[in-house]
Amino acid sequence: MACVAGCGVNPVPEPPAAPALVGEVSGAYCDACDDPVIDLAGGPGSARNADAVWAVNLDGTAPPAVAEVGADGSFVLSLEASPGDEVRLQARRGERRSEPVDRVVAVGILESAPRPLADCLRVAPELALPDTAVGEASTGVLRIEHGCGAPLAIDAIALRAPAEELVVQGTPAPVVVEPGEPLEVLVTFRPRASGAREEVLLLEVSSPAATRRAVTLFGRGVP
Template sequence: MRWLAVLLVACAAGCGVNPIPEPPFERPPALAGDVVGAVCDVCDGAPLELTGAPGSVTDADVVWAMNLDGTAPPVVAPVAGDGSFALDIDGLRGNELRLQARRGALRSEPVDLIAASGALEPSPRPLAGCFEVERELALPEAAAGAASSSAVALAHFCGAPLAIDRIALRAPAPEYSLEGTAAPVVLEAGSAGELRVVYRPTGAAAREEVALIEVSSPEVFRRAVTLFVPGAP
């Protein structure tokens, strides 16, 4: 039996189950510095020039930008090795621009800025403490001829009723349809609505678009929700 005891001791020392290694932590992309704009007010059709200094973007390959006041497709610009970037986008002074840093399927929190010359200021966010809407909505993939859907809650806890005048896509996008709460509508304090988006593939590659929720009371503002299908180009 001595040989069995020796075998058990040896196995206890070297026959243990190796632990499954933890997957490496991936730091999410981030917009970490000022975005500087250059606007030519007297130039006919000149684009807005946006730049980020070294270190303004971290852990990202590209910067994605969309003019929320226009209908043009988004612009994608590479991030340099030092974390800087430069891009041109159609728009005018005062337009609201949405920017996002990306690396593969990883995305930073979208940042909304007001177009101007010099460092761009964040877009105003009235009632941010009592009416907050998710800034992105991922739609599940769907096969041709099928559909998928997902929803964003429209809940508010402000002291006064919330009047939503319009819920619509920023630009035509036949693959997306908006359902759920129909505008115009008034949400009483403590009540909730729902923005449900249905995705139906049209044959072309799925693109990103933005749904705009426009509010007229108790203050005038809007919320923007980026719609996308993960993995789509």
């Protein structure tokens, strides 16, 4: 049927903007705390399209910290960490996640964590594991690729902290990977209860330059 005056077409709604963590993050130590605790703060507009900021110390085993994002996009959270530790931060809204950012703990503005071989070593910063029924198991594959001018020596591939429901199968490290030859790391997820699970996998590289890569593993146990 032909469209007459007043006939309109409903526009397709645009998907909501993805969460993003932008701007500077500053650190200040808690003088009244017994353990080394740093307060991390992002000013107005630091967390966009997000309702929470998640942070974890890559050099420790303490649980992650989560802070609500203010109406102006600011946040403040406390995390067990010492000077020089690396922390990973991420803005989140529901199940949507920003690109994680890694920073070096300090008083004042936190600088980006150094990542030598960024131009030739390719590792995804996150690995999403399938929703898995409680008591069952699923497997995810992390692919490590490099086009560096020399073989890549990986000294260790291990979880930041123990996590019984996440298992790195047959960890191949230490291993030397030739340029152009990908390495696949298998991760098994076997949830014991419903709900979200996550932990960070760390890859420690010694050659052709000393560097680290962090990969957030996350999945959900379902009934």
